Every structure is written in C-alpha cells, then in structure tokens.
Amino acid sequence: MTTAPASPDPTMEAIGHAVAEGRAGGxxxxxxxxLGLWSAIGVTGDPLHRCSLxxxxxxxxxxxxxxxxxxxxxxxxxxAMTEQRVQEHHAGLHIAGFYPSLHLNLADNYRRLGSFDAATEHIDAAKALAPSLPPNPYGDLLRGAIQGVAQAIVRQDRSRRASAPGPAA
Incomplete structure (x- = not known):
C-alpha cells in the first residue's frame, strides 16, 4: 500500500518509523x-495522519x-478524509482502498470479543468493498484474511488468527 509519497510528510515518516520498530519487536x-504522535496530531488533526496512526x-x-x-x-x-488529501500524500492511493482493511480489522476484533453480530456487519462491509483492492500481493493478502475471518465468524471462533498483524498472544 505504500510507495514513494508525492511530497515529504514528516508525520507519516514518523508513523512509518514507529511501525517498523514495532514490527521488529519493539x-x-x-x-x-x-501515542506521542497521536497527542501531537490531536483528535481533530489531519485525517490521513489519524487514520494511518x-x-x-x-x-x-x-x-x-x-x-x-x-x-x-x-x-x-x-x-473524514478526502480523496484529494490521499492523492496529495501519494498519487497511487485511493481512499476506497483503505476501507476493506479497516472493516476487516473491526470484524476481527469484534469476533475475538465474541460480538458476532457486529463482526458480521463489518466482514460483510469488507467483502462488499474488496473489489476496490488492488490485484497484487497486498490485495490477495486482504482478500484471504477477509475469507478467513468470515469463516471464523461462522464457527464463532474467538481465537487469534495466526495471520493477524501484531503481537502473537
């Protein structure tokens, strides 16, 4: 989902560095x-920064x-984000491409919490929005995760997905 930005954005760069640190184990x-960046951005700050963070x-x-x-x-x-703001950050990005992943994550969290009706609502939204995903490994990864979470919801499985991003429980 990320390639070279249209113009330098120190906040997005700081988010990226923190994300890389987290993925490396920190x-x-x-x-x-x-959390420090969130405080600096504020709850009414740039929606792209808030969404990404x-x-x-x-x-x-x-x-x-x-x-x-x-x-x-x-x-x-x-x-709250506009297509114009997304394009300012990177001409190859589109706001529609954010939503399948956002709804997938919500569905997965609700599922893990045992709120299967809410999980179903969000996985259905992710499925409906999946056609906006790019035909590349990132899109394939998300489509597979959407299918996996949908199946876990049907089974009422509350366990953490092995393929979920973040720390293993």
Whole structure:
C-alpha cells in the first residue's frame, strides 16, 4: 500500500518509523512513539495522519478491546478524509482502498470479543468493498484474511488468527 509519497510528510515518516520498530519487536517503544504522535496530531488533526496512526497502533495491542478502540478511530478518521488529501500524500492511493482493511480489522476484533453480530456487519462491509483492492500481493493478502475471518465468524471462533498483524498472544 505504500510507495514513494508525492511530497515529504514528516508525520507519516514518523508513523512509518514507529511501525517498523514495532514490527521488529519493539512494540512497547513503538506504542509510546505513536501515542506521542497521536497527542501531537490531536483528535481533530489531519485525517490521513489519524487514520494511518490508529490503524497501525491497533496492531500493537494484544488485547482485542484495546485494538478495537484504535480501529474505530481509524475508521472514523477515514470517513473524514478526502480523496484529494490521499492523492496529495501519494498519487497511487485511493481512499476506497483503505476501507476493506479497516472493516476487516473491526470484524476481527469484534469476533475475538465474541460480538458476532457486529463482526458480521463489518466482514460483510469488507467483502462488499474488496473489489476496490488492488490485484497484487497486498490485495490477495486482504482478500484471504477477509475469507478467513468470515469463516471464523461462522464457527464463532474467538481465537487469534495466526495471520493477524501484531503481537502473537
């Protein structure tokens, strides 16, 4: 989903560095850095920054309820974002491409919490929006995850997905 930005964005760069640190095993430090950035951005700050930060911060929590809170913030920020703002950041991105992943994450968190009706609502939204995913490995990964979460919802399986981003529980 990421390639070279249209113009330098220090906040997005800081988010990216923290995300990389978290993926390398420094989850606690990455959370602190992202929470500090969240304080600086503010709840009414740039929706692209809020969406990106919240989406990635959710992955740094093992607890589904904590992850859910950040995934809700990410979806709220996406709803406030404009296509123009996304294009300013990167000409190859489209806001429609954000939504399948955002709804997938919400569905997965609700499923893990045992709220299967809410999980179904969001996995249905992710399925409906999946055609906007690119025909590449990232799109394939998300389509597979959508299918896997949908199956887990049907089974009422609350266990963490092995393929889920973030720390293994």
């Amino acid at each position: 989850r606690a430090s990455a959370r602190r850095k992202l 919240a989406h990635h911060l959710a992955d740094l929590y093992e607890d589904a309820a904590q992850a859910l809170a950040w995934d809700i913030r990410a979806l709220d920020a996406a709803d």
